Amino acid sequence: MNIAFVGCGFVAAYYGDSLANYPELRPLAAFDIDPSRLSAFSKQYNIPIASSFQAILDNPDIDLIVNLTPPASHVEISRAALLAGKHVYSEKPLSLDRAGAEELIALAAKQDRLLAVAPCNFLGWSMQTLARLVRDDVVGTPRLVYAEIDDGPIHQMAYTTWSSTAGVSWPAEMEFRVGCVWEHAAYEVGFMTSLFGPAATVTSFSHTLVTDKMEGLAPQDLGPDFCVGLIHFHSGVVARLTIGTIARRNRSMTITGDKGILHVPEIWDFEAPVQFAVTRGSTAKPTSSLLLVDTPPNTPPESEAKSSGTGPSPERGIQVDTQPPPMDTPRLYATSPSYRMDMSLGLAEIAAALRDKRRPRMAADHAFHIYEILQALNDSVAAPGHREITSKFVPIDPMPALQTTASNCTISW
Ligand SMILES: NC(=O)c1ccc[n+]([C@@H]2O[C@H](COP(=O)([O-])OP(=O)(O)OC[C@H]3O[C@@H](n4cnc5c(N)ncnc54)[C@H](O)[C@@H]3O)[C@@H](O)[C@H]2O)c1
Incomplete structure (x- = not known):
């Protein structure tokens, strides 16, 4: 193409x-x-x-x-x-x-x-594995999602020194004017809608907490730096979405169901691990092949393993790591110290759809639905509250399955 x-x-x-x-x-x-x-x-x-x-x-x-x-x-x-x-x-x-x-x-x-x-991160390796585990029923019925995209207090950071590989400075003024909802919400919303289907309502509150971020920008010129929204999907799932540039960095997603909990610590890392823990009180045994751990010989079963120290026993879970699609050369990501994103994946998806004469996974109806949710979140700057979402979209096919490895892990979230 x-x-x-x-x-x-x-x-x-x-x-x-x-x-x-x-x-x-x-x-x-x-x-x-x-x-x-x-x-x-x-x-x-x-x-x-x-x-x-x-x-x-x-x-x-x-x-x-x-x-x-x-x-x-x-x-x-x-x-x-x-x-x-x-x-x-x-x-x-x-x-x-x-x-x-x-x-x-x-x-x-x-x-x-x-x-x-954009963004295409919902097609990324780690997020696709997360979606696959949900479809494999490891959490049972998904009930609640905590989706966080706090990017740290950017106005206090050395953002004037941030520069791209081609030497372009990070456009701080534009980012501060546009605000955190338009800039960042889609990274979480796009994944959730692709997995849970269309949203029915959004209830939200947005605010500009720091009004003297940049010389020359008056408070009324600034977009929000904090937003919290509750998204109720037609499928019944409820998501609490937090977006901001004030609180400590946390770009994670946690999906809780009746049987288990899935967590991705960094939605901007295409190779982030996906961790799974059984929900407290559940006796369910997940059957997904993605969770089969190869336990080395002579390793005692987890129930026999003693915790060290005097504190409470650490919670145990399973970590699933996803291999990127194989390539002849090392995979290249956006050059950033804080994340691994393959921004060109979305372009490749469009090229593949045109070549194969199929519907692309990044389609206009989904883009509009995401737009509508973002608009509802951003409208809460002027008036916090509850808004109906009316658009729908054709369900999105999963990407081809990737190679994964499962190992026992300690849950720290
Ligand atoms: N900055 C980020 O970290 C980041 C990350 C992901 C996505 N984005 C998104 O990418 C888009 C661009 O952001 P950016 O950070 O590159 O901004 P930027 O200001 O660094 O770059 C935008 C470029 O567009 C050019 N431009 C403006 N009007 C034009 C026109 N009519 N014709 C041709 N060129 C024109 C400008 O001269 C500028 O070089 C935004 O939508 C932003 O939300 C930004």
Whole structure:
């Protein structure tokens, strides 16, 4: 699939860093209104420079446009790309308002083009294993999800020194203006909707707790830095979602059912372990092959193993580690000290869907549903409360199963 990048800022490097994982993705052009960023991105990843956005739209060889512009430009760029007959992969959010989101969905359908919206982390190895374990019934009926995406007190960190592989500074002002809901909620929401199906309601509260984050930004210019939402899914599952840039970093997910509990400590790490513990009081024995532990000979059964020290016995569980899909070369992730994400996986999923003439796992109806939930969460800045979610989407197929290994572990969460 021939692709073109529009917007060569901070996040573009995350795509550039992982592009080589997918030789089927051929980057034919890149464009940015900032010539120095365009030139640095082009040089770093060996992608030809387009003379203008129009030149990309006019190039009949380009199949898909990757829209990596700031959120306020998403609708304008995606609209032009769809009108030019291109498929679109947009960074999140789809739009910052309902009219824009609805327009793009209708336009993609009219033009018979694919419209996908990042993030793609719900297709990542670890999250797919988590979903597989839920489908294998290891927690029984899932009842409650604690989804956390606290990113630490960013305003107190040395964010002015953060820079991408292509030398672009982290866009602090944009991030502070847009706020934590539009910037981060989709990483948790996209996974939950892909597994539990459509949401029925969102009850939420959002607030800007620190109003003097950055010189030159007045309190009214800042998006929320804290949001807590309760999402009630039609399937009966309830999720408590916390998003913020104030509290200590915690980007985890915990799914509790009648039989067991599943936990992923870091949803931005495609290779994060998935841990399982039996729910207190449950006598259920999970039967998933993913939980079969190869116990070395002469290891005493866990019930006989003595805890050391004088404290309470540690809670024991099973850890499932997932191997990434095999490749001839080492897998490349976005270059970041704090996580391993393969941002280009979403592009590869679109390429595979087009090649195989099948529905992509990242589809416009799911993107719109995520948009609607994010909008409900963000609307609680102005008015905390309860909102109905009306959109639905076609269920999403799991990714092909990956190789996993299970081992005994101590549960520390
Ligand atoms: N910063 C992050 O850590 C991060 C992580 C994941 C996703 N995202 C998302 O990625 C998107 C881009 O964020 P970013 O951090 O790269 O921002 P950025 O400001 O660093 O980069 C955006 C780039 O788009 C360019 N641009 C703006 N309007 C344009 C137009 N009309 N045509 C062509 N280029 C245009 C800008 O010149 C800039 O270089 C946002 O939607 C953001 O939510 C950001």
